[in-house]
Amino acid sequence: MGCDGGTIPKRHELVKGPKKVEKVDKNAELVAQWNYCTLSQEILRRPIVACELGRLYNKDAIIEFLLDKSSEKALGKAASHIKSIKNVTELRLSDNPAWEGDKGNTKGDKHDDLQRARFICPVVGLEMNGRHRFCFLRCCGCVFSERALKEIKAEVCHTCGAAFQEDDVIVLNGTKEDVETLKRRMEGRRLRSKLGKKTKKPKVAESLSKSDVSEAPGPSKMKTGKPEETSLDSQEKKTTLPPRSAAAQGSSSGKAGKPPCGAMKRSIADSGESEAYKSLFTTHSSAKRSKEESAHWVTHTSYCF
Known part of the structure; x- marks a missing residue:
């Protein structure tokens, strides 16, 4: 079989x-990674x-x-791990x-050297x-080659002199293994920061409670003078002064006939007067007389005086 023109497929x-x-x-992949924004x-x-x-x-x-952060952006997956600035x-x-840059090949008659980079x-x-x-x-944030880090071993940045640790070194556009190790480090740092914030909260609450206690008014200061003299005077007053009666206590409370708040009721007969x-x-036994012994116009109560 042949097609038109006698060709055989x-x-x-x-x-x-x-x-x-x-x-x-x-080469195109390297150019895309190092010269263009990932997002x-x-x-x-x-x-x-x-x-x-x-x-x-x-x-x-x-x-x-x-x-x-709209869901319509498909390129947002490349920056999904970025939660804040x-x-x-x-x-x-x-x-x-x-x-x-683009100045050397404005007419398009020159070869673009892809090995030439903007930064070194x-x-x-x-x-x-x-x-x-x-x-x-x-x-x-200083950038340098990994060869410089290996050849010049130091715990200080080669350009600015800032101290750093091994966890602070991050490889740019690394392999899949490098990305996995960096991801584990990132998760560990974020977990430690969360735990640190949780431990700081109770410490702040304790400091606030301590400050409230220190600002609270303390007990009233005692009067100036020798403590021995004041104690002796108080003991003499307790021995010389007679005990207060129930009537006096009622009058001092401000309302006659009513005991002060929190005081227990007791009869006069049981008191030590x-x-x-x-x-x-x-309530005394002398006031409890029969009608025959006392006349109707005589009273023994104190309410009529």
């Missing part, structure tokens, strides 16, 4: 086989920030993402003096084009 032209997997160009897919421009997983972003794109670090990048390592001088591993410090004092009240 081959088998691979008529039978559809399995599709070949398209291979991603490594907005725009060219990186200062101020440039990096997350705890080592991805590069434009700072304005991160701010817009935090202000408007504190989760990113602004980078201190060193410009490459040999980089011309300030210690070794390697270009940040993806061919070499770069890292930054969370404490200060003299018989002459008890005979003034109707």
Whole structure:
């Protein structure tokens, strides 16, 4: 069988086989990672920030993402781990003096060198084009190559002199293994920060309660004078003064005939007063006489006087 024009088709032209997997160009992938924002897919421009997983972003794109977290944005998955602006670090990048940018090829008649990068390592001088591993410090944001970190071993930043630890070193655009280790570190840091906030809350409550107790008015101060003399005078007054009667207590309370608040009622007959004092009240035995012994116009109560 032949087609028009006498051509004979081959088998691979008529039978559809399995599709070949398209291979991603490594150079194009490196250019996309190191020259474009991971969130907005725009060219990186200062101020440039990096997350705890080592991805590069434009700072304005991160701010817009935090202000408007709509589910329609598919690119938001790349920054789903960023909860606040504190989760990113602004980078201190060193410009490459040999980089011309778009000025060198305005007419399109020159070859664009993809190996030429905008930034370099300030210690070794390697270009940040993806061919070499770069890292930054969370404490200060300085960026330098991993070779400089290995060759010049120090506990202080090579550019600004800030002290750092191993946990502060984050690899930029690392491999899958690097991203997994960075993710574990990120989760551990956030868990420790949550536990630290929970422990600070009871401490703040205790300090507030202590301040309230210290500001509360204390007991009244005693009068100036020798403590021995005051104690002797109080003892003499207790021995010399007679006990207060129930009537006196009632009058001092402000309402006659009513005991003070909290006082217990007791009869005069049970009190330790003299018989002459008890005979003034109707509850005394001398006041309880028969009608024959006392006349109708004579009274023995104190209410008529």
